[in-house]
Amino acid sequence: MFSRFVFGLGLLSATALVNHPAFAVDAPTLQIFVSKDKQSLVVYDGTEVIATSKVSTGKAGHTTPNGIFSVLEKKKYHESNLYSAAPMPWMQRLTWSGIALHESNSVPRYPASHGCVRMPPAFAKQLYRITDLSVPVIISDAEVAPEPIAHPNLFRPDLPEPPLLLSDAELRPAIGENRGEPVQLAMNSAAPSPVAQVAAPENTDPIRILITRRTERETVIDIQTYLNQLGFSTGTPDGLVGTATIQAINTFKALRPAQFKGDKALVSETLLREVYAAAGKGEPPNGIIMVRQDFMPVFEAPLTIDNPRQALGTHFFALHAVDAKNGKADWLGVTLKNDLSRQAMKRLGIVANESSIVTGTPIANALDRITIPDEIRRRIGGMLAAGSTLTISDTGIGPETGAGTDFITITR
Structure with a gap:
C-alpha cells in the first residue's frame, strides 16, 4: 500500500490526471497509449485510467512511428547510440532500431525528440517502477482507448487436446531465433506424422498472437x-x-x-x-497465425481469411481477465488507422480498404472473416493468461519483429 501511495504522489507533479493514489496495479494487464495529436500518454489497467502525462514525440524528420509495440528492455540509465550519447534515464525500449520511452528535462508538449517518446522526470521514474517487460505500448496520431470486445472468434481458455497434429516436415524456427532450438510449425496435413502429445503448458506467462496474411515464405x-x-x-x-x-x-x-x-x-x-x-489438401490457406511467448517464437499455423481482396485493417486486443474454470475471457480491443499504400495493396492482393465496408464495425468485420483450425484454437486456449495479446494486421510482422521482440506492427 505504501508503494502505491508513493507512486500516486510522484505522478501528481507530472500528470494531468491520476486516479486515487491507492489504486491497485496489476502489471500484466497494463497498457500504455501514446497520442501524437495530443502529445499525451495514458496508462490503462483494463478500461480504467491509471495515470496520464504530457509527452514529446519525434519532430519533423525524426517522426515517432505509429503502431503496436511492447517494452523490450529497461535501463535506469542509458545513453543514445545514435545521438552523441544523449542521456536517456529510465529508458524503456520499444524497438531495437532506437525508439524508446524515457525521461527528459525538455517535454514541451509538442514534437521535439529524435523519435523517442520523452516524459517528465517524475513520471518516467514511477512508470518504470510499475511496468514489466512486454507491456504493450500503442502509438497513434489520434487518441484511442481500449474497449470491451465480445466476439465468438476471440480465444477462450481451454486445455489443449492431445494429440496436437503437426506436419511431417522437420520442426523449424518461426520468425526470429529460438536459441538454436526448433519451433513447432503446425500444418494442415491430412495424414500427419509424428503425433505430438501436448500437456497443459508449464509456462503461464502471457502469450502474443499475430493473425496476418501469408507471405511468400509460408507459400x-x-x-x-x-x-x-x-x-x-x-x-x-x-x-x-x-x-x-x-x-x-x-x-x-x-x-x-x-x-x-x-x-x-x-x-x-x-x-x-x-x-x-x-497432394489432396484442398484449397490453400491464405492466412497465418503466429504465437510468441517471452519474446520467443512458439508455433505458427495456417488459417483462412474470407474475402481476401478486402483489407482486414489493424486491430489490437488485450486479455484483461481469464476464468479458466468457466471458460471465460474478458478481451479489450482498439482499431488503429492504417492507410495502405497502393504498392502495399497490390503486393497483398487487396482491392478495397476495410473502411469501405458499410455494415458492422471494422473490428467485428475482421474477426468475422477469420477461420482458425479447431486444434490450433484449443492449443491457444490452453495457453491463455491475463495480459495475453492478439494483433490482426494485413501487413505481416514487418522488419522490426525479430529475435528478442514481441510482434511489432508499424502502421505509419
Whole structure:
C-alpha cells in the first residue's frame, strides 16, 4: 500500500490526471497509449485510467512511428547510440532500431525528440517502477482507448487436446531465433506424422498472437513440404527457393504443361493450387497465425481469411481477465488507422480498404472473416493468461519483429 501511495504522489507533479493514489496495479494487464495529436500518454489497467502525462514525440524528420509495440528492455540509465550519447534515464525500449520511452528535462508538449517518446522526470521514474517487460505500448496520431470486445472468434481458455497434429516436415524456427532450438510449425496435413502429445503448458506467462496474411515464405514452405511428399525432392522445407526447390518445381510443372500454360512465374498462385490439389489438401490457406511467448517464437499455423481482396485493417486486443474454470475471457480491443499504400495493396492482393465496408464495425468485420483450425484454437486456449495479446494486421510482422521482440506492427 505504501508503494502505491508513493507512486500516486510522484505522478501528481507530472500528470494531468491520476486516479486515487491507492489504486491497485496489476502489471500484466497494463497498457500504455501514446497520442501524437495530443502529445499525451495514458496508462490503462483494463478500461480504467491509471495515470496520464504530457509527452514529446519525434519532430519533423525524426517522426515517432505509429503502431503496436511492447517494452523490450529497461535501463535506469542509458545513453543514445545514435545521438552523441544523449542521456536517456529510465529508458524503456520499444524497438531495437532506437525508439524508446524515457525521461527528459525538455517535454514541451509538442514534437521535439529524435523519435523517442520523452516524459517528465517524475513520471518516467514511477512508470518504470510499475511496468514489466512486454507491456504493450500503442502509438497513434489520434487518441484511442481500449474497449470491451465480445466476439465468438476471440480465444477462450481451454486445455489443449492431445494429440496436437503437426506436419511431417522437420520442426523449424518461426520468425526470429529460438536459441538454436526448433519451433513447432503446425500444418494442415491430412495424414500427419509424428503425433505430438501436448500437456497443459508449464509456462503461464502471457502469450502474443499475430493473425496476418501469408507471405511468400509460408507459400514456399507449403510447396516444398508437399512436393517432398509427392516425390519431388526440395530438401528441408525452409521457405528459401534454392537449387533443389527450383528443380523440383520445374519438374512438377513439366508434367502438367496445360495447367501452367502462360504462367511465367516460378512461384505463383497457380503452382500453389496445383501442388495442393496433387497432394489432396484442398484449397490453400491464405492466412497465418503466429504465437510468441517471452519474446520467443512458439508455433505458427495456417488459417483462412474470407474475402481476401478486402483489407482486414489493424486491430489490437488485450486479455484483461481469464476464468479458466468457466471458460471465460474478458478481451479489450482498439482499431488503429492504417492507410495502405497502393504498392502495399497490390503486393497483398487487396482491392478495397476495410473502411469501405458499410455494415458492422471494422473490428467485428475482421474477426468475422477469420477461420482458425479447431486444434490450433484449443492449443491457444490452453495457453491463455491475463495480459495475453492478439494483433490482426494485413501487413505481416514487418522488419522490426525479430529475435528478442514481441510482434511489432508499424502502421505509419
